Amino acid sequence: MVFGRSKRGGKAAPVEPVTLKILVAGGFGVGKTTLVGAVSEIRPLRTEETLSEAGRPVDRTDGVESKSTTTVAMDFGRITIHDELVLYLFGTPGQDRFWFLWDELAQGSLGAVVLADTRRLEKSFAAIDYFERRGIPFTVAVNCFDDAMRYPIETVREALDLDGEVPVMLCDARSRESSRDVLISVVEHALRASARTTAATQAVERTRART
Ligand SMILES: Nc1nc2c(ncn2[C@@H]2O[C@H](COP(=O)(O)OP(=O)(O)OP(=O)(O)O)[C@@H](O)[C@H]2O)c(=O)[nH]1
Numbered sequence: 001m002v003f004g005r006s007k008r009g010g011k012a013a014p015v016e017p018v019t020l021k022i023l024v025a026g027g028f029g030v031g032k033t034t035l036v037g038a039v040s041e042i043r044p045l046r047t048e049e050t051l052s053e054a055g056r057p058v059d060r061t062d063g064v065e066s067k068s069t070t071t072v073a074m075d076f077g078r079i080t081i082h083d084e085l086v087l088y089l090f091g092t093p094g095q096d097r098f099w100f101l102w103d104e105l106a107q108g109s110l111g112a113v114v115l116a117d118t119r120r121l122e123k124s125f126a127a128i129d130y131f132e133r134r135g136i137p138f139t140v141a142v143n144c145f146d147d148a149m150r151y152p153i154e155t156v157r158e159a160l161d162l163d164g165e166v167p168v169m170l171c172d173a174r175s176r177e178s179s180r181d182v183l184i185s186v187v188e189h190a191l192r193a194s195a196r197t198t199a200a201t202q203a204v205e206r207t208r209a210r211t
């Protein structure tokens with residue numbers, strides 16, 4: 001289910017907010033857990049485990065050698081955009097060995113954020129491919145790490161071979177405002193995509209009715 005009205009006990013609110021599910025995805029260590037934690041108005045659910053010596057042969061830590069933990073199932077958080085719109089955020093695990101969880105997490109999502117790190121841009125290819133194949137709208141958000149080179153948005157778009165309509169933004173996953181802007185971009189982009197699909201369906205139906 002993509003859309004839903006949240007149920008609340010006690011006094012009925014004048015308007016129940018629409019709730020949407022958004023995925024926060026991307027390669028290992030790009031800042032998914034950080035983003036969910038930065039924007040969530042509830043204490044985020046985290047499933048961090050220590051990166052062990054035993055996992056070293058399979059866990060790719062190149063470029064983020066100082067990282068000591070990784071998400072092994074998911075992150076979960078919630079943000080109220082305004083009275084009538086609440087987003088439930090699901091952060092994906094970053095290591096390849098947890099790919100099997102993605103289908104479960106993606107079910108019913110309106111759209112996704114693909115976080116990218118310009119020092120390891122290739123780590124985002126798999127997430128982009130995943131959402132493109134399933135027709136799930138996504139925004140690419142470049143998480144600007146302090147020691148990473150800054151590139152123009154169009155350079156990032158070209159390097160990732162993205163379609164013209166995919167929004168690309170620069171962000172700081174540690175900042176609530178910046179992360180909130182990224183999430184709003186995902187919602188707007190997904191709603192535009194949905195409106196285009198509806199318009200196309202209606203055009204097909206009108207054509208059928210005439211023939
Ligand atoms: N300087 C800087 N550090 C960041 C930023 N975002 C995240 N970090 C740090 O980078 C590390 C990785 O962040 P996480 O949020 O755990 O990354 P993740 O994508 O959830 O990682 P996995 O779940 O293991 O794939 C943490 O130590 C963060 O504090 C950022 O925007 N700037």
Ligand SMILES: [Mg+2]
Binds near residue numbers: 032033070071091
């Ligand atoms: Mg994580």
